[in-house]
Amino acid sequence: AQSVTQLGSHVSVSEGALVLLRCNYSSSVPPYLFWYVQYPNQGLQLLLKYTTGATLVKGINGFEAEFKKSETSFHLTKPSAHMSDAAEYFCAVSALGGYQKVTFGTGTKLQVIP
Amino acid sequence: DAGVIQSPRHEVTEMGQEVTLRCKPISGHDYLFWYRQTMMRGLELLIYFNNNVPIDDSGMPEDRFSAKMPNASFSTLKIQPSEPRDSAVYFCASSPGGQRSGYTFGSGTRLTVV
Numbered sequence: 001a002q003s004v005t006q007l008g009s010h011v012s013v014s015e016g017a018l019v020l021l022r023c024n025y026s027s028s029v030p031p032y033l034f035w036y037v038q039y040p041n042q043g044l045q046l047l048l049k050y051t052t053g054a055t056l057v058k059g060i061n062g063f064e065a066e067f068k069k070s071e072t073s074f075h076l077t078k079p080s081a082h083m084s085d086a087a088e089y090f091c092a093v094s095a096l097g098g099y100q101k102v103t104f105g106t107g108t109k110l111q112v113i114p
Numbered sequence: 115d116a117g118v119i120q121s122p123r124h125e126v127t128e129m130g131q132e133v134t135l136r137c138k139p140i141s142g143h144d145y146l147f148w149y150r151q152t153m154m155r156g157l158e159l160l161i162y163f164n165n166n167v168p169i170d171d172s173g174m175p176e177d178r179f180s181a182k183m184p185n186a187s188f189s190t191l192k193i194q195p196s197e198p199r200d201s202a203v204y205f206c207a208s209s210p211g212g213q214r215s216g217y218t219f220g221s222g223t224r225l226t227v228v
Contacts, residue, residue, distance in 0.1 A: 042221055043205055049216050
């Protein structure tokens, strides 16, 4: 079984401030982890993913995330928020084993204040 | 590449009518997924295909829902008869390697059943 918990359904940051979106996962086997972004009236877009190897993963638009096995976390960060980052962000987990099921979190809406 | 293409973008129908949603995956992607997104339930996996074969339809809510993939470039999701509680945004996604690769989502179909 696998699950993902996103802490905070809404996060507000000032333009230029650090963005930190939290994600904790549960998986009985080594996980694959993903962050997706959804802009209004659009589909989800893959930001970054962790499968194996380096635990610090860099994605598009200046975002990065670090896989911390001991904390079962995969938090998303960006050093300096831009107005265009305002969107909803989804963390997702999938488990190694061939079964093609990705479980999505409930999402975090990021508001960027000018 | 044009990405995953869904049609129509918006559909408004009366309760009891048949609704057909369409999806064209990215060429070469051998996995196709149908998701439903609502405020209350978030993103739910309805069904997925591998090489045009339905693998898991356990997320299909009722017998009123059916999905087909007659060839590698086309899939449909049909609801018959439709009910107001089916109102949601339906997303199609495709993937070249399943869970490890991440998904490319279409822009979705916003279905309203009145």
